[in-house]
Amino acid sequence: MTTLTTWLRDPNPASRLQARLGQGYLGWLRFRRNPLAMIGFLIVSLLLLMAAFAPLVATHDPITQNLTQRLLPPLTAGHLLGTDEFGRDIFSRIVFGARVTLYIVGLVAITAPIFGLLIGTVAGYFGGWVDQVLMRITDIFLAFPKLILALALVAVLGPGIENAVLAIALTSWPPYARVARAETLTVRNADYIAAVRLQGAGAGRIIWGYVMPMCLPSVIIRVTLDMAGVILTAAGLGFLGLGVQPPMAEWGLMISSGRKFLFEQWWVATMPGLAIFIVSLGFNLLGDGLRDVLDPRSAGK
């Protein structure tokens, strides 16, 4: 272990890999000093583990109904968080719901930033009227309230998990385009870009291979910070009945079904909300911490 850390801390790295890993290690050390960020990291890791091993963690099947066990309060034998109106174990449904949430978040986290990166780098690199047109389009999408646009899109596409992902992705790319454009403007006149161009590289190659990697860190930070928002939007769509459809276990949908028994059986709506809250908080804390580590401008503060 000690040889590994000395290798990582070597001020004169022998290879590119060693230098990169060393940088990563230093970042991790800085990250570890931030207790709130560590809590966020822990929550997100737990969520990932819970989703990966859902069948092992859950005590019951999330879909099978058992009407003799309806609406049992929390801490009744075998049901840690109680049961819902169909006698399904709420804890198990929350555990399986983590998969749905991660699925939505994962897909949005891949599609929206890639799209935003493409638009932003192209706009920033070419400048001129390309920039004008692309940024005007970005502004129009930014001008729309996200949830309302997502609602209108779901109205067209029809409710469902894939369409919810599409609607959220289509409404959340503009900030990434803005960030990517700003980063592109700072590097597009750099000498190393000129050097690549003189070697005969085309615009596509320059953007893909030399501009985009420079935009990645700031976009990744933005993505982590936005994850909580994506979770909330997805849950909101589910709550309105426009996202994931029953009997699938999705946290927003579970809250919506618990609404009917709010005053008598409070736990049905409360528990999945707590899950959303904790997970969003985790992503927010993690995002804050990552920003401090990856973004040198805010590291000093």
Next chain:
Amino acid sequence: MASTDTAPPRRRSRLVHNLKRLGATVLALAATFLGLMLITFVIGRVVPIDPVLAVVGERATTAQYEAAREALGLDRPMWEQFVIYVRDALTGDLGTSIRTRTPVAEDIARYFPATLELATIATIFGVLLGIPAGVLAATRPGTWIDQLVRLIGLMGYSMPVFWLGLMGLLLFYGILGWVGGPGRLDAGFEMMFEFDVPRVTGMILIDTALAGKWDIFRNALSHIILPAGVLGYYSMAYISRMTRSFMMNELSQEYITTARVKGMPEWRVIWVHALKNVMVPLITVIALSYANLLEGSVLTETVFAWPGLGLYITTALFSADMPAVLGGTVVVGIVFVALNMFSDILYRLVDPRAR
């Protein structure tokens, strides 16, 4: 303006500059508006609901169907349909709702005041609590007050608004009974408001106050306080966070040091000198949070059965009433854009450095 003719040349050039900026702003506004219309137009055309069928019904003959199709203008080329769509919207015609059979613009005029009332009170909560909290946190960085403000803000960014609304209902209405339940009024007062109070603004609190019906006013207040508080919490989370960062920045400026060296009391340095300068960027933040509340109202209104624009859009969505959905979307989009522009202009008026 006659006075500008006699103004020194420097002022005139500033006027020209301002006019140019105004022109650019108006142009950007027009482009955004067109884009907004284009998006809703495309959504309206690709939706798998036949608008003609929705009007004439399933049992219409082919001739009736064709007649209705022509009446709706759907037989014309796409670009012409779009031009007509924009022209109609500019004259306040957003189509006719399939569900209520009344013009969408009329429906929205009836539903919008409820949303406006809610968002306004929520913003007042957010400003009154958020700014002092942000200032306190900025003047005591690292202390428990700072941590508490940060935690409250973080929670606001992590809690689903519909869940917080439900929890609020459970606690303050179901268990404690301190506030009114869902809806804008109790059922009994609903009728009284319907018949005894003339509609002036459509906002219950203002209309009942104008009519002097204080019992209805009190009832309305007990209903609005919880949803407005829930939305206000989110507004506060955002405003306090921004206030803190602006204030921190301001307190490190040299004029603050000068004021302190002069022996000015600390409260005056913070609450008068620094806050005055913080207010400038804060205006933008407040306008933005106001605009965001309109969005947050979609979910809040569903939870509280609040008959506002958000509830109108979602209800329309479930009855496949596309004109209503798109009309509502356009209106929210326009209000959103207008608020952004407004804050931008206000910013320039208030901050001499931005001119």
